[in-house]
Each structure stands twice: as structure tokens, then as C-alpha cells.
Amino acid sequence: MDVAVDLVVPVKELRRAKSRLAPAVADLPGDDADREQAHRALALALARDTLAAARSAHRVGRLVVVTTESAERLGGAGEPREVVHDEGEGLNAAIRVGESHLRRSRHDRGARAVAALQADLPSLRPEELDDALARAAALFATGAGAAVVADHDGTGTTLLVAAPGHVLRPRFGPGSARAHIRGGAVALDGDWPGLRGDVDTVADLTRARALGTGPATRAWTDDRAHRPVGAPSARA
Numbered sequence: 357m358d359v360a361v362d363l364v365v366p367v368k369e370l371r372r373a374k375s376r377l378a379p380a381v382a383d384l385p386g387d388d389a390d391r392e393q394a395h396r397a398l399a400l401a402l403a404r405d406t407l408a409a410a411r412s413a414h415r416v417g418r419l420v421v422v423t424t425e426s427a428e429r430l431g432g433a434g435e436p437r438e439v440v441h442d443e444g445e446g447l448n449a450a451i452r453v454g455e456s457h458l459r460r461s462r463h464d465r466g467a468r469a470v471a472a473l474q475a476d477l478p479s480l481r482p483e484e485l486d487d488a489l490a491r492a493a494a495l496f497a498t499g500a501g502a503a504v505v506a507d508h509d510g511t512g513t514t515l516l517v518a519a520p521g522h523v524l525r526p527r528f529g530p531g532s533a534r535a536h537i538r539g540g541a542v543a544l545d546g547d548w549p550g551l552r553g554d555v556d557t558v559a560d561l562t563r564a565r566a567l568g569t570g571p572a573t574r575a576w577t578d579d580r581a582h583r584p585v586g587a588p589s590a591r592a
């Protein structure tokens with residue numbers, strides 16, 4: 357299968373990330389510090405599972421993570437991925453930083469599509485991403501400049517792809533699916549529950565769990581279901 361796309365994945369600083377998931381740890385035993393640690397561990401697990409699935413997709417070439425976190429913390433030892441420092445200007449700026457890095461350091465100088473993928477997709481399967489990227493490539497062959505995958509409720513965006521020779525024009529944030537479409541991106545159809553399954557709330561986490569998640573999120577949810585938050589993890 358052809359490598360079609362270089363990917364940018366923004367990962368927010370863990371201690372500020374996923375604030376809407378605070379209720380997922382609110383009832384855990386222990387003190388506030390324990391709950392904050394569990395909250396950060398959840399954000400990290402979501403990102404780790406997303407990155408592992410993205411790295412396994414055949415159509416993904418280079419994978420650039422934009423973050424203030426360390427490469428080690430994000431896992432994936434031995435996986436080819438590049439980590440670029442987040443300048444702290446927000447999500448869309450972080451994506452632009454990742455894209456600039458890709459373009460500056462492009463070795464082949466060929467025009468390859470570039471995409472931005474959210475890092476909160478713990479049920480993502482590599483085949484879903486490959487399928488979506490193949491559909492985007494087919495669309496680009498007809499002249500489209502960008503493609504978008506909306507999240508499960510149709511309002512947000514989980515994947516934005518720019519055709520070869522085009523730049524990403526990220527408009528992530530509330531209502532971003534419509535904003536991307538208004539900006540010229542074509543919405544991709546496809547039965548991709550993992551790719552569309554961003555986890556913002558406890559209800560999203562429950563849905564992701566029912567779909568099946570990657571191992572990091574599974575370990576987090578299994579652990580929290582069975583043991584006090586302060587207790588040492590069985591899977592450490």
C-alpha cells in the first residue's frame with residue numbers, strides 16, 4: 357500500500373488536558389493529588405493508544421507529535437515518530453508548528469498530503485485510518501484540496517487532510533467540522549467508529565470502552581474499576 361500522508365498529532369500538556377473528563381476521577385478514593393494524577397494518566401492513555409494505532413497505519417509516513425511532554429512519556433519506544441515542541445499558542449497553532457516542521461525537513465521534496473489527527477481516539481484502528489486516507493486520496497485525484505472526518509456527533513473534527521501541494525488550514529475548536537467544510541474541505545463518509553470516537557466526556561469514555569480501546573486506556577479503565585487510585589498499579 358502506498359504511503360500517502362504525513363501526520364501531525366497535537367498532544368496537550370497533560371496537566372491541563374481533558375478538563376471535561378474530570379468527572380471520570382471525581383469519585384475515586386484518595387486525595388486531590390491522587391485524582392489529578394489519575395486524570396493525567398487518563399489523558400496520557402488516550403494519547404498513547406491513538407499514537408500507537410496511527411503509527412500502525414500503512415498509509416501514514418512521517419508522524420510528528422506536537423507537545424510539551426517528553427517523547428519517553430508518550431511511549432512508543434522504537435517507533436519512528438518525531439516530537440516537536442508546542443509553543444503554547446493553542447491547538448491550531450500547534451498543528452501549524454507540526455506542519456511547518458514537516459515541510460522544513462522534507463527530505464524527498466515531493467508533495468505529499470499532510471493531515472492532522474486528534475490525540476483522543478483510544479478506539480482508533482489502523483485500518484480505519486488507512487481507509488479514510490485512501491478515500492481522501494481518491495478525492496484529491498478529482499481536484500479536492502482538503503478532506504475532513506467529523507467526530508461521532510458530527511460537530512467536531514477528528515482528522516483533517518490537505519491534498520499534496522495544499523496547506524492545512526486548521527479550524528479546530530467548537531463546531532470545527534462545519535468550519536472546515538465551509539473552508540472548502542470535503543466531509544468523508546465512512547463507518548469508522550474508532551476514528552470518529554473522540555473522548556471528551558465520561559459518556560464518550562463509556563462509548564469508547566464498549567467499542568474496545570487500545571491497551572493503555574483499557575488498563576486505565578480496568579485499574580480504576582478495581583482498585584483505589586492511590587494503590588500501585590498491577591500493570592505498572
Ligand SMILES: Nc1nc2c(ncn2[C@@H]2O[C@H](COP(=O)(O)OP(=O)(O)OP(=O)(O)O)[C@@H](O)[C@H]2O)c(=O)[nH]1
Pocket residue numbers: 366367368369372373374375376377422423424442444445446447450474475476556
Ligand atoms: N499540542 C497541543 N495539543 C492540543 C492543544 N489543545 C488541544 N490539543 C489536543 O487536541 C485534541 C483535541 O482537543 P480537545 O478535545 O479540545 O482536548 P482538551 O483541550 O484536552 O480537552 P478539554 O479541556 O476537555 O477541552 C487533543 O488531542 C488535545 O491533546 C494545545 O494547545 N496544544
Ligand SMILES: C=C(OP(=O)(O)O)C(=O)O
Pocket residue numbers: 447507511512513514527528529530531532533554556
Ligand atoms: C477541538 C476539537 O475537539 P473537541 O470539539 O472534541 O474539543 C474539534 O473537534 O475541533
